[in-house]
Amino acid sequence: MSIRKKEFKKITTHVLLEMKQKGERISMLTAYDFSIAKLVDQAGMDVILVGDSASNVMAGHETTLPITLDQMIYHASSVVRGIDRALVVVDLPFGSYQGNSKEALASTIRIMKESGAHAVKMEGGEEIIESIKRILTAGVPVMGHLGLTPQSIYKFGTYAVRATEDEEAEKLIHDSKLLEEAGCFALVLEKIPSKLAKRVAENLTIPVIGIGAGPHVDGQVLVIHDMLGINTEFKPRFLRKYADLHGIITSAVRHYVADVKSRDFPNEKEQY
Ligand code: KIV
Numbered sequence: 001m002s003i004r005k006k007e008f009k010k011i012t013t014h015v016l017l018e019m020k021q022k023g024e025r026i027s028m029l030t031a032y033d034f035s036i037a038k039l040v041d042q043a044g045m046d047v048i049l050v051g052d053s054a055s056n057v058m059a060g061h062e063t064t065l066p067i068t069l070d071q072m073i074y075h076a077s078s079v080v081r082g083i084d085r086a087l088v089v090v091d092l093p094f095g096s097y098q099g100n101s102k103e104a105l106a107s108t109i110r111i112m113k114e115s116g117a118h119a120v121k122m123e124g125g126e127e128i129i130e131s132i133k134r135i136l137t138a139g140v141p142v143m144g145h146l147g148l149t150p151q152s153i154y155k156f157g158t159y160a161v162r163a164t165e166d167e168e169a170e171k172l173i174h175d176s177k178l179l180e181e182a183g184c185f186a187l188v189l190e191k192i193p194s195k196l197a198k199r200v201a202e203n204l205t206i207p208v209i210g211i212g213a214g215p216h217v218d219g220q221v222l223v224i225h226d227m228l229g230i231n232t233e234f235k236p237r238f239l240r241k242y243a244d245l246h247g248i249i250t251s252a253v254r255h256y257v258a259d260v261k262s263r264d265f266p267n268e269k270e271q272y
Helices: 003-007 013-022 034-042 069-080 101-115 126-137 150-156 166-182 194-203 245-261
Strands: 026-030 047-050 087-091 119-123 142-147 186-190 208-211 219-222
Touching: 013 026, 013 087, 034 047, 034 069, 047 069, 047 219, 069 087, 069 101, 101 119, 101 126, 119 126, 119 150, 126 142, 126 166, 142 166, 166 186, 166 194, 186 194, 194 208
Parallel strands: 026 047, 026 219, 047 087, 087 119, 119 142, 142 186, 186 208, 208 219
Antiparallel strands: none
């Protein structure tokens, strides 16, 4: 084992639970390829999510629905090759688990065998509990996802904040408890009121990771293209931009084009 590897405590589902118990916040970010995953892991990320948001930010689809299981496995295996420390969680894509629990387990087994990832994430509550239990019997950790669940966008009709009405909030609380009781190791809450997210996080012993769910949860997750400012059009209130890669990349590429056109590149030192 290399010296660098010895310095790392690999992140496992148990480590995440300990972090919640100690009140230490959990950092989570998406990644979809080897090079970015390596940077993210070396920068100290706890959890890397190979999100089905790859459908939007990598493939340019309007929703997360088109991405396939084969494509998720391709992204996940690339990410796994880039990491030493982080826990890698992979989204089960739309259509790979909603049919029945046997299908859900078969999709999960493909992800685990073919990518080397550590866990899967699934959107939904009571309606997918049987599938979650079946996956857990195979020894695969499952992360839940409630609130705004983008695979159901055509049911919701909008990406607006979820569970603002009592009935939906009560269902979310009920579902979160069911997910914990079924054995999920963590739960993502997306775009719900901060007060509701706080109630859920206090009510559960498993870590709750928020995206647009306020500060009173056990960790935060963002889509890397959004927080690095690659997308300029996506500006929800919850998003903090940590860089302006749109500006940096555009300016670098323009500079390169100009250098090629003007024959400035390559110069004498940049040739054999
Ligand atoms: O696919 C994804 O990136 C996600 C996060 C938004 C939590 O599910």
